[in-house]
Amino acid sequence: MGPNGAKMQDFEVFAESIQKLQKDINDVKNLELKDLKHSKPAIAKLKCIFKGINIMKSGTKLVGNSKVMAHLFPQLIPPIDREYTLSLIHNGNKSIKNDPDAEWETMINILSHFFLPIASETRFQKKAKKWLNNPEQCYWDTSVPKIIDNLIIGAKPRRRKHKREA
Numbered sequence: 001m002g003p004n005g006a007k008m009q010d011f012e013v014f015a016e017s018i019q020k021l022q023k024d025i026n027d028v029k030n031l032e033l034k035d036l037k038h039s040k041p042a043i044a045k046l047k048c049i050f051k052g053i054n055i056m057k058s059g060t061k062l063v064g065n066s067k068v069m070a071h072l073f074p075q076l077i078p079p080i081d082r083e084y085t086l087s088l089i090h091n092g093n094k095s096i097k098n099d100p101d102a103e104w105e106t107m108i109n110i111l112s113h114f115f116l117p118i119a120s121e122t123r124f125q126k127k128a129k130k131w132l133n134n135p136e137q138c139y140w141d142t143s144v145p146k147i148i149d150n151l152i153i154g155a156k157p158r159r160r161k162h163k164r165e166a
Contacts, residue, residue: 006064007057017054018068024049025072032075033119033145036111043108046077050107051100059098062107070145078115078145080107084152089114119144 008014018025024045031042049069056064066080080086082094089110096103118124128147131138141147 008064009054009057014053014055017052021049021052024052028076029073030075031073033111033116035076036116047104047108050104060096060103061100062096062103065103066107074143074146076145077111078149080110085110085149088152088155115145115148118148 028042028045028049031039035042046069049072050061050065053061053065053068055068063081066077069077070079078085082096086094086096096106119128128141128144131141131147132143135141140150
């Protein structure tokens with residue numbers, strides 16, 4: 001991100017990019033993470049949405065676009081960031097190649113090979129249901145993808161401690 005923070009597009013540029021994608025957004029808005037296993041047409045639409053969102057001035061799309069998509073599709077897409085998600089999944093490597101196709105592949109691989117297997121695990125499903133049904137105490141746990149994201153964030157201090165002890 002750099003010392004001055006993320007460089008976002010003007011709101012009008014961002015809003016226009018979303019308006020152009022409205023049909024595809026409406027087509028996939030009710031999907032859940034588990035639906036990724038069975039819907040190639042939905043994945044193709046998600047790719048078009050990912051590549052069409054214009055929120056960042058920089059060439060990097062993965063972080064900004066995943067966060068927008070997490071708001072558009074909270075049951076389907078988690079926010080992906082460098083500090084927590086990429087650092088965990090890529091063993092400390094937070095770099096992103098500025099290439100929309102490569103960034104999409106990174107995102108769909110993270111969804112398919114990390115988030116989906118966790119969300120499909122029976123023990124996790126039981127705990128997630130409990131957390132989702134207890135919004136007073138688990139107010140950050142608003143969807144299955146967000147629960148997994150919260151667990152990633154919560155695990156970071158533990159990972160740091162284990163590295164120092166090793």
